[in-house]
Amino acid sequence: NAGVTQTPKFQVLKTGQSMTLQCAQDMNHNSMYWYRQDPGMGLRLIYYSASEGTTDKGEVPNGYNVSRLNKREFSLRLESAAPSQTSVYFCASRDSLNQPQHFGDGTRLSIL
Amino acid sequence: QKEVEQNSGPLSVPEGAIASLNCTYSDRGSQSFFWYRQYSGKSPELIMSIYSNGDKEDGRFTAQLNKASQYVSLLIRDSQPSDSATYLCASANQAGTALIFGKGTTLSVSS
Numbered sequence: 001n002a003g004v005t006q007t008p009k010f011q012v013l014k015t016g017q018s019m020t021l022q023c024a025q026d027m028n029h030n031s032m033y034w035y036r037q038d039p040g041m042g043l044r045l046i047y048y049s050a051s052e053g054t055t056d057k058g059e060v061p062n063g064y065n066v067s068r069l070n071k072r073e074f075s076l077r078l079e080s081a082a083p084s085q086t087s088v089y090f091c092a093s094r095d096s097l098n099q100p101q102h103f104g105d106g107t108r109l110s111i112l
Numbered sequence: 113q114k115e116v117e118q119n120s121g122p123l124s125v126p127e128g129a130i131a132s133l134n135c136t137y138s139d140r141g142s143q144s145f146f147w148y149r150q151y152s153g154k155s156p157e158l159i160m161s162i163y164s165n166g167d168k169e170d171g172r173f174t175a176q177l178n179k180a181s182q183y184v185s186l187l188i189r190d191s192q193p194s195d196s197a198t199y200l201c202a203s204a205n206q207a208g209t210a211l212i213f214g215k216g217t218t219l220s221v222s223s
Contacts, residue, residue, distance in 0.1 A: 033210070042215035043156070043200065050209050058210065059113075070197075090155055097208035098144035098163070103155040 002026050004047075005105035006091050012110045013081045021076040021107050025089030031094050032074035033067060033101060036087040042088065049074055081111045113140040116124045118214035126155050127223045131188040133199050135214055138182070141206030145177055148200040150199045150216065156200055160186065 007022045025032065034046040035058075045058030049068040063085060065077045074093075078085060088108050092101040116140045125131045125157050137145075146194035162168045162184070168175045174187040184203070188195055198216040206210040207211060 031209070035213075041217065043213040045210055045212075047212055056209075098204050100146050100158045100161050101211060102158070105155050 002100055004091055006089075006104035006107050007080075008107060009105065010108045012112065013078075014112055015081060017081050017111075019078050019081060019109075021078075021089055021091075021109075023075065023104060024073045025091075025093040025102075026072065027093060027095070027102065028070070028071070029093035029095050030104075032068065033092040033094075034064075034074070034076045035090045035092065036060065036085075037084060037090060037106075038087050046089075052107070079108065084109050085109065086111045091092055114205060114212055116201055116203055116214035117141055117213050118199075118217045120215060121218040122220050123217055124220045125191050125220065127191060127193060127221055129191050129221075131191045131195065131219055131221070133186040133188075133201075133217050133219065135184045137184065137201075137203040137212070138201030139203060139206055139212070140179075140182065142203040143206075143208060144204040145175075145184045146202045146211065147173075147175060147184075148213075149195075150198045150200060150204065152197075159199075188219075190203075192217075193203050193223045194220050195219060 033048040047066040091104045094101045097105045147160045150156045162175040176185045199214045201214040202211040
């Protein structure tokens with residue numbers, strides 16, 4: 001069972017470059033999420049998609065865009081990367097309201 | 113801004129002891145609560161879900177919920193060195209559409 005798959009696992013960018021992080025789930029879940037995790041800051045929600053065709057901002061959306069391509073896939077785009085966006089990015093999905101989220105393995109992103 | 117608060121620790125317990133992890137949340141409308149375990153360099157892994165006041169047991173883990181006090185706890189009995197990790201508490205927002213995570217408590221179990 002693949003669950004939630006994130007690509008790439010590691011990436012180094014230069015300031016100003018753009019990049020798309022990919023996430024796909026094979027559990028037929030309705031909702032998908034993007035988080036960033038920084039030391040001492042916990043998991044912070046960037047964007048989420050409660051269902052196919054909808055997206056909403058989370059706590060820290062500035063500098064990011066998302067696309068819910070279909071029910072399986074939810075991508076996160078950095079249009080002009082900044083060093084402050086150096087972080088570990090996690091994608092998660094869940095089936096329905098008030099159910100637990102299942103996480104991918106994460107993407108470790110460094111911006112120089 | 114709705115929040116989930118946890119003591120960052122580290123919480124240190126000897127092998128075989130009971131580890132008690134605590135969490136408070138600010139959104140009175142939250143209906144679901146979760147405990148995740150995260151090993152260093154890994155992704156969060158679901159341990160327990162709890163939706164009703166009282167205790168819920170699963171093996172060595174017991175989750176406790178008190179909605180009146182807005183308090184959630186996780187007890188780990190017979191703690192093992194393999195339990196050493198960061199434990200994240202999360203509550204769903206009132207609409208149930210997203211989770212709010214605490215910053216986590218680091219647990220260290222010594223053999």
